[in-house]
Amino acid sequence: METTPNLQVYDLGHLGLVASIVDQIGLVQTVDQFVGPRPGEKVSTGMALKAAILNALGFVTSPLYLFGHFFQGKPTELLLGPGITPELLNDDRMGRMLDSLYAAGVTELFVEVAKSARRAFPFPVRALHVDSTSFHVHGVYGSGEEGQTDTGDEPLVIRLTHGYSRDHRPDLKQWVMNLICADTGGIPLLFAPGDGNQSDQEALVPLLARYRQSLELGEVVVLDGASYSQENLGALRGFSWVMRVPATLKEAKVLLREELPQEAWRPLLPGYRGLEVESEYGGVRQRWLLVESQERARMEEASLQQRIARAEGEARKVLGRLTARTFACEADARRALSEASGRLPLHRLVYLGVQEERQWERVGRPRKGERPLAVVYRLRARLEVDQEKLERARRGLGRFLLATNVLDREGLPPQEVLRRYKDQARTVERGFRFLKDPLFFAESTFLKRPERVMALGMVMALALLVYALGEWALRRRLWEAGSSLPDQKGRPTAKPTLRWVFQLFMWVRLVELGGRWFVLNLVPHHETAVRLLGAGRYYLLE
Secondary structure, three states, rough: OOOOEEEEEEEEEOHHHHHHHHHHHOOOHHHHHHOOOOOOOOHHHHHHHHHHHHHHHOOOOOOOOOHHHOOOOOHHHHHHHOOOOOOHHOHHHHHHHHHHHHHHHHHHHHHHHHHHHHHHHOOOOOEEEEEEEEEOOOOOOOOOOOOOOOOOOOOOOOOOOOOOOOOOOOOOOOEEEEEEEEEEOOEEEEEEEEOOOHHHHHHHHHHHHHHHHHHHHEEEEEEEEOOHHHHHHHHOOOOOOOEEEOOOOOHHHHHHHOOHHHOOOOOOOOOEEEEEEEEOOOOOOEEEEEEEEEEHHHHHHHHHHHHHHHHHHHHHHHHHHHHOOOOOOOHHHHHHHHHEEEEHHOOEEEEEEEEEEEEOOOOOOOOOOOHHHHHEEEEEEEEEEHHHHHHHHHOOOOEEEEEEOOOOOOOHHHHHHHHHHHHHHHHHHHHHHHOOOOOOOOOOOOOEEEEEHHHHHHHHHHHHHHHHHHHHHHHHHHHHHHOOOOOHHHHHHOOOOOHHHHHHHHOOOOEEEEEEEEEOOOOOHHHHHHOOOOOHHHHOOO
């Protein structure tokens, strides 16, 4: 009777791709060198962090919540090293890893890993994009987490507190993640946690200045309008920057609503036109670029029509109250009508005359020759849209204002100013959407101590770094090799998302049979991705 050879099946999937990118950027070595060894530990902090990133990019919902269960059925010794079993990767190990990361300084450690990643993957950086978002937390966080400070007046512990919630959960306390990303692929270069009530106007520019040398700045720094202030413009001396000018500034209001000749506009990118003016706001010479977007104008026109409908309802109420009043003379009636009409945002009240009413001493038909006690007047008027007000409102549709201190139009032409600002949506904002996708991360935090919240934020940012770096490298190498991968419809593409590539690897398995190892379900497009990302050893192709 033949015996069945020992058979073990492991879920490998796309984890070999993730592990390969982590290896290439030297994350484990960088972290272990920065943190230092701990006596008796079987899994180093760097290796535990690698495991956390594999978990975070494991393509399961709420991945970091059930850390101890994720590696069951995974080839941990292949992915992490000999002797590392799922039992060693438990919640206690993750907790100690978070404590070690916090003690080492999460921002400083992230910068070191990002610098190592740039050496391993020398991607170009023409601009840096700076922004922040919030993550809400569950649980009771009292006044004990009030932000301890070191000698440099930098907070060692963030405050978990209420603030402006980008998650639309104002009922919960939160913390803020600050990111600085490269324009290339939205790859994060700096992560810094912040208090839940952080002001971007006060936080982002000092963050740039503090880590200026570490970041090895690109040509231009791109920030949103929250950072545009006289104080920040002074603090940004020595930087080249592009920022949005807040529409609340008096100078901006005039320009955004000004009637400008058609010949003054110049085409920028498709669907955009603009014109430039010079400014010295805050004592800094700069170019202001007034931009008009066709798509945005269409959206704001639809919003304007809704405003007109709402304003008409309010204006009819005003007209009803006026016509119900009585006035001592026609001049008073006309004056009241003019004042009320001037206060209407988009309509006007048109005077149609007055109706005389006589008030008698008693009810009923007046006697012959009886004089009325008083003569009053009631307004007759109609409501209509004020075309002049409407034209002024339409004049600013689709417009926004950008500023840059790069005065050389040849070095940074207007269309490039707009392009750099628009890149904010596909770099740092895209990264925030990725981090809040429940398929990769839990959108809320379930840790008891703010120190661990800070370290968990670093794990999230490192996972974004690995993901963005892998996607950029794969697309670039596909283009260089003239190769492609199938998209969702089976058509060849040289620009796949790494998320889709992860799905392509969903059924890849590692099998141990009779002391020999095999990878199952590996087809040619899998081999293409493995080869281009340098992950051959994890899929037994070396």
